[in-house]
Amino acid sequence: CDTLYFGESIQFKVLFTDNAELGSYSINIHNNFDHHSHSTEIMECNLNPVKEPVNPFTFIDDYAIPDGLKTYETSLDFSVPSGNSDGIYDEGDYHIMISLTDKEGWSTQMGLSIKMLHP
DSSP states (O other): OOEEETTSEEEEOOEEEOSSOEEEEEEEEEEOTTOOOOSOBSSOOOOOOOOOOSSOOOEEEEEEOOTTOSEEEOOEEEEOOSEETTEEOOOEEEEEEEEEEETTSOEEEEEEEEEEEOO
């Protein structure tokens, strides 16, 4: 239920572990203006009223994990832009979905509910 601010940088740190060998992970940030659930969120947050997206922020990227590791800690720094060519991004409720796949093809997901606001 933390808040990220458009126009600022964030540091993304996650510790991944596997019993055999890690493979890759992905990060997906998308709006939750309709109050949907992925059934993987850690906790319920106080949600803003349901609304239609006008210019929602979306981020999707995949990352490889070096071969042979059973434990890996991410250390990603990235800037969250304030907007795009369509204008400033919509403030409100968002999800960060983290997906981990091991070398054997097993995967797991975890969702985090956040607010994204303009400072």
